[in-house]
Amino acid sequence: MKLPLSHVWRPAKTPSDQLMVVLHGLGDSARGFLWLQEALEIDSINYLLLNAPETYFSGYRWYDIEDPLSGIVRSRNILTEVFAELAREEYPPEKTALLGFSQGCLMTLEFGARHSDRLAAYVGISGYSINPRDLLRDLNPKVNHGDWLITHGTEDEILPVETTRSQIQTLRDGGFMIDYREYPKTHTLDLEHELSDIRDWISRRL
Numbered sequence: 001m002k003l004p005l006s007h008v009w010r011p012a013k014t015p016s017d018q019l020m021v022v023l024h025g026l027g028d029s030a031r032g033f034l035w036l037q038e039a040l041e042i043d044s045i046n047y048l049l050l051n052a053p054e055t056y057f058s059g060y061r062w063y064d065i066e067d068p069l070s071g072i073v074r075s076r077n078i079l080t081e082v083f084a085e086l087a088r089e090e091y092p093p094e095k096t097a098l099l100g101f102s103q104g105c106l107m108t109l110e111f112g113a114r115h116s117d118r119l120a121a122y123v124g125i126s127g128y129s130i131n132p133r134d135l136l137r138d139l140n141p142k143v144n145h146g147d148w149l150i151t152h153g154t155e156d157e158i159l160p161v162e163t164t165r166s167q168i169q170t171l172r173d174g175g176f177m178i179d180y181r182e183y184p185k186t187h188t189l190d191l192e193h194e195l196s197d198i199r200d201w202i203s204r205r206l
Contacts, residue, residue, distance in 0.1 A: 001089055003050075004081045006030070010037050010047035017090060018120075018206045020097045021082070022049045023104030025126075027059040033101075039191065040199050045206060046091075052103070053078055062103045068130055072110055079111045093117035097202055101125045101189065102159070105150070109135060113176070118143045121205040123198055124150045126187050128159055129167045136174040146177040149201045151194055153185035 001009070008030040012018065022033045030049035037047050052060035053075060063071025086096065096119050100108035105127020112122045113135055122143075127150070129135055152164045161182060168180045181197065183190045 001085065003085055004078050005053060006051040008034065008047075008049040010034070010049065012046045013043035016044040016046065017092065018044050018095045019046045019048060019086065019091045020099055020202070020206075021086075022047060023062070023098070023100035023107050024049070024052065024060070025102030025104055026061050026065070027056050028101075029059045032059075036099075039195060040202070042199065042203060042206070045097075045202075048086075050082065062107050072107070072130060075107055076111045076114065079107065080115065083115065083117070087117075093119050095120055095206065097121040097123065097206060099123040099125070099198075100127065102127050102187065106130060109150075112148075113143060114138050114140055115143065116140065118145065118147075120147065121202050122148045123201065124148075125189055125194075125198075126152055126156060126159060128164045129171065132167045132170040132174070136171060136176060139174075139176060144175070144177055146179070147205060148176070148178045149198065150178050150180050151197075152180075152182055153187060153190075154182050155185060156187045158187040 024032050030051045033049050052062040054061045062075045098108050098112050098119055105124035108124045109129050152161050154161050183194045
């Protein structure tokens with residue numbers, strides 16, 4: 001598989017064309033989510049863990065937080081190339097999930113909402129939208145069928161919950177069908193309650 005991003009591939013434990021594409025957060029890398037396959041315990045899913053296109057200290061980033069828009073557009077275009085290659089490799093969009101954390105959550109929204117193909121499931125964790133009204137304007141109706149789960153922590157010290165809560169409400173008021181859930185956590189993933197909800201969400205769609 002020839003992808004425009006470096007990555008880690010984790011094959012399903014049972015042969016399958018189901019796939020989860022994972023987008024990490026600022027300064028992290030694909031290796032930061034090596035644990036996810038074992039934690040989710042869904043043997044039929046292959047995992048494609050992507051490294052963002054820009055280096056950032058010892059990891060990577062999807063965009064510059066000081067000047068985000070150009071990097072977001074660049075990363076969106078690269079993800080379009082990634083999904084085109086996945087389709088050529090016969091991983092159909094209707095059997096593919098997209099999951100992102102922090103910057104990866106933003107890219108899940110910014111890319112997934114505009115992408116030409118509807119995926120099986122979209123999960124965004126501890127992130128935000130760069131401009132909810134622009135996202136609503138560009139939203140592809142084909143992807144707006146209630147397959148979106150966005151989660152956030154009420155104690156998030158990096159991205160205050162009030163900002164994300166307000167943005168998601170704007171998106172929902174504009175007709176974007178998002179299941180939004182909050183958890184008593186910081187800027188991380190709650191491995192008990194939140195992960196269990198994510199597992200159930202994905203299992204119902206793959």
